[in-house]
Amino acid sequence: MTATIDSTATQSTAELLQGVLFGGDFRQEHGHWRRLISTEPFRRQADRTPDERLCLAYERLRFLNITLDCAARTAADPRALAALHEWIGPVDPALTTVAGIHYNLFLGSLLDHDGDSRRDLSEFLQLRRIGTFLCTEVAHGNDAVAVETTATYDRARDGFVLHTPHCGAQKFMPNTSPAGGPKTGLVAARLLVDGADHGVFLFLVPLTDEARPLPGVRVRRLPPRLGSPVDHCLTAFDQVFVPREALLGGEHGRVGEDGEFSSALSNHRRRFLTSIGRVTVGRISMSACAVGAARATLAVAVRYGGHRYISGTGATQRVPVIAHRSHHGPLAEAMATVFGMSLLHRRALDRWEAQAGTAPGAGRFDAERLVAVAKGWITWRARAVIVECRERCGAQALLENNGMTELIAGVEGVITAEGDNLAIHAKAAAEMLFAAPPSAEDIAPDAVPGGLSDPRYLGRLHTYVEDIWFARARARMSDAPHGDPMGRWNAASGPALRGVEAHAHRQAAEAYAAAVAGLPEGRARARLAELERLFALRWVDRNSGDLLAAGHLTAAQVNALPDAVERLIAEVAGHLPMLIESFALPEEVLADWPIAGAGYVHAYDDPETARQTATVAAGEQ
Structure with a gap:
């Protein structure tokens, strides 16, 4: 009989947790991007102006493109696009922006809507022209279905004339300038045929050559933006003609050779949402970007806390700052949050990928809503983690x-990109609010409440919190005067948005539970279970008043919550260095951030001083 070997037995705790964070096929899904950011072209280059950093982002885009087996395959693969953002995001936010626009919004949309024309995409695949995406206007952001740029069908020339009717209709979008090379855009414009408005579609429009905008196109750089130095611009069109093939048509709408418009969709909004379907993959990518950035800052903060020594209780004692509960406590909680963010991101990605090829229906709509809810929750949590980690690193973390x-600054852009978080959560809140409320038996309290150490009981409490907030929202809407839709929504929106937040927490908690169950017994499972309980208890603690009032918690359990949280913080804090190993950040990347290394005190010193020269000489002996 041949003995079998459990492969998990040969894996370290960090490696097993790496599998939790990145999925089962790390090498295939993430290996390329991790290796890429380890290479010399991605090393941090100091003392560059914003324009030089912008040029560097485009140089790196071209280098990235050369490394791809097939740019079209990457653009068509949501999982590859998410991984790109997850690894590139912490290293170069400007590159992440232009790469995400080119591969997802631009190339992805062309591939999705290529049924009518079979366009030659070689100049975009080989980056002879860079793709960009122009949807938002100065006066229209989250209500992009109301954009006012027009594309009027010209029967005589069998094409469309794009025009910006007033200043509010100027496109308010990034990277449309000639910086980085010639650009072509997908422009969201209102399709007019013989005076009839058929809704908003995408049109393929050349914007610039190597040096300037093309005739009829006006591009003006906006003032410097907070964060990465992307060339954000106002872009306008003055009677710009494009051929009929420029329309990205399909079943949602097309103009035939006879000049007649046809569509399988009668609703203008559905036509528009089909046209910009790549926004959903963009939201997945924004979540990935936020997850990667939060992991990177947490890794730096933990490492810095371990080699930043301060005075201890004795006259000569020196201790690392992370030894203090006031310092390691927030980092331990951040670790539980970052794992929750990562697990929710993977859950949303898996569900979307499973539904992406299916016809519109309940399963696909639910998956799309989870992507939107996850994007908002993850990017907001990333901001909190990044700010906390910055503070834990003091003044040195303020140095660029x-x-x-x-x-x-980058996470602020991610919060707004692909739909402002509040707007997409409000849409999800409205959809969930009008769904059938849970039945009485679904929300009845447990007959025998479980303990605070029981993950199944904590999971049940997550469900109760979500139900409480949506029940409160429905009650407030019911009490509001009828005949005033805005007033009724305003009455319900506050608790409904809290319900969406609770829904995101519940989804993350369920992903945690599945991940713990998927690990073999041992240290990795124990470490993940500690993070799971800390994540859950912090949420239960925040909502303990409502849970107590509803009978889902006892007074004794509420009193026990603070001590239970403290015990978990102590357990998690003791494993922080190992836990950041599971992030798999390359040492080359960490070396670019001086405070991530134990020799950070030498990073700012004059290399010509006697003490530095002596240090170097001692190291050579």
């Missing part, structure tokens, strides 16, 4: 070369 300030 330590990486955190760029990520603080």
Whole structure:
């Protein structure tokens, strides 16, 4: 009989947890991007102006493109796009922006809507022209279905004339300038045929050559933006003609050779949402970017806390600052949050990928809503983690070369990109509010409440919190005067948005439970279970008043919560260095941020001083 070997027995705790964070096929899904950011072209280059950093982002985009087996395959693969953002995001937010736009919004949309024309995409695949995406206007952001740029069908020339009717209709979007090379955009414009408005579609429009905008196109750089130095611009069109093939048509709408419009969809909004379907993959990518940035800042903060020594209780004692509960406590909680963010991101990605090829229906709509809810929750949590880690690293983390300030600003852009978080959560809140409320038996309290150490009981409490907030929202809407839809929504929106937040927490908690169950007995499972309980208890603690009032918690359990949380913080804090190993950040990347290394005190010193020269000489002996 041949003995079998459990492969998990040969894996370290960090490696097993790496599998939890990144999924089962790390090498295939993430290996390329991790190796890429380890290479010399991605090393941090100091003392560059914003324009030089912008040029560097485009140089790196071209280098990235050369490394791809097939750019079209990457653009068509949501999982590859998410991994790109997860690894590139912490290293170069400007590159992440232009790469995400080119591969997902631009190339992805062309591939999705290529049924009518079979376009030659070679100049975009080989980056002879860079793709960009123009949807938002100065006066229209989250209500992009109301954009006012027009594309009027010209029967005589069998094409469309794009025009910006007033200043509010100027496109308010990034990277449409000639910086980085010639650009072509997908422009969201209102399709007019013989005076009839058929809704908003995408049109393929050349924007610039190597040096300037093309005739009829006006591009003006906006003032410097907080964060990465992307060339954000106002873009306008003055009677710009494009051929009929420029329309990204399909079943949702097309103009035939006879000049007649046809569509399988009668609703303008559904036509528009089909046209910009790549926004959903963009939201997945924004979540990935936020997860990667939060992991990077947490890794730096933990490492810095371990080699930043301060005075201890004795006259000569020196201790690392992370030894203090006031310092390691927030980092332990951040670790539980970052694992929750990562697990929710993977859960949303898996569900979307499973539904992406199916016809519109309940399963696909639910998956799309989970992507939207996850994007909002993850990017908001990332901001909190990044800001906390920056503070734990003190004044040195405010220096640009330590990486955190760029990520603080970058996460603000991610919060707004692909739909402002509040707007997409409000849409999800409305959908969930009008869904059938849970039945009485679904929300009845447990006959025998479980203990605070029981993950199944804590999971049940997550469900109760979500139910409480949506029940409160329905009650407030019912009490509001009828005949005033805005007033009724305003009455319900506050608790409904809290319900969406609770829904995100519940989804993350369920992903945690599945991940713990998927690990073999041992240290990795124990470490993940500690993070799971800390994540859950912090949420239960925040909502303990409502849970107590509803009979889902006892007074004794409420009193026991603070001590239970403290015990878990102590357990998690003792394993923080190992836990950041599971992030798999390359040492080359960490070396670019001085405070991530034990020799950070030498990073700012004059290399010509006697003490530095002596140090170097001693190291050579």
